[in-house]
Amino acid sequence: MKDLMGQAIWDYFKNENPEDLQTETSISELDELPVEYLFRDFSDMNEIEQKALALSFGKVLDIGAGAGSHSLYIQNEKMLDVTALDISKKSNEVCTLRGIKNAVCEDMMTFSAHTYDTILLLMNGTGIFQSLDKIDLYLTKLHSLLNENGQILIDSTDILYMFDTDDDGAVIIPATGYYGELDYIVHYKGESENPIKWLYLDFNTLQNAAICNGFDIELVLQDEDSYLAKLTKAKI
Template identity: 80%
Template sequence: MKDLMGKAIWDYYHNENPEDLQTETSISELDELPVHYLFRDFEEMNTIERKALELSKGKVLDVGAGAGSHSLYLQNEKELDVTALDISPKSIEVCKLRGIEKAVSENVLHFSEETFDTILLLMNGTGIFQSLLIIDIYLKKLHSLLNSGGQVLIDGTDILYMFDQDEDGGFYIPAEGYYGELDYIVHYKGESEDPIKWLYLDFNTLKNAAENNGFKIEMILQEDDSYLAKLTKK
């Protein structure tokens, strides 16, 4: 991994000629991702993010923390015990420089030091699951990291709207696999990451997977094609 996301976050924080990130998927064209978006404060976050942060309680694990904006709010404004977790080493370095007291560069599947009252997976948190073929592995891991009475707050997006419709309202979707399983590619300053698997999940598919892995699930909020869900242990 070239850690291009981390490089962009690092460049922006240190004001070292940052450029916007570019992202694309196997079903969408190149799109700009302004790096400053990853540094926004609570008032600049969307409704789903703000709701998740408002519901966060106790000891928190922020999975896919990025530049650490969610963790910073929870640590500084809500005075919660927060651990920022991300596979990007440079992102975690910036988290520490921004004042996050606990920040770890690690894949969540290999993180096993503690258990938590709240686990956050935001900004299409279902993406980390990669594929329906291995979603059980991730959900079992999250279950093991969660304290009794704890909660997983995760957002996702149903991308069915991105596919063409026929005259009867049906969608033209791939014959094989789940339509939300995409290849995701990041570009920065002329470099490109290798494609990674990224999973966009509709709520009912997440519900079925969660219930099969020892969770109860509740829809907290829906905004257009995106939603916030809360998972708790059965």
């Protein structure tokens, strides 16, 4: 399995002729993603990311850590115990080389080392759920990783705005499936990965799924069509 995102992160960190990543989805055209964006400082992060990092407390699990920018801030500026978790071996190695003390290369669905006070899923954290029919599996796993008084901070975007409208202003969306279920493709240095399933969720859909899986949920921050949500274990 190719790991083009991880390779780009590695090339940039090692200064080995890095190039911009290119991404596309089943409803959007090719778009440039500068690799340096994945190495940004706190001051260059968006409001949702900054809010999530500010709210983080206790033992932290950063799922989909990538180049480790969120974990580095939590470790070095907030002085918290953080685990940077990513399925990419190259990304994981860069996290370690950047000074993250606890970087783990593993799928979150098989990871079970500890439980955590804060679990972060940022940069469209709902993407890893893949599709609506897998949300319960992932939320059940997240529930098992969370301490009783802990929190999950997760962001996403309602992508309804990306679809056309008819003459009456009604949004034209696919007749089958949920409109936030996309195929996501990464290109780098002339190579392409196979499409992966990637899920964008509107807040109401996430809210319903969270409640059905034993969570209370709060809308922490709304930024146009994107939002940050906080999930906590529902009190019996």
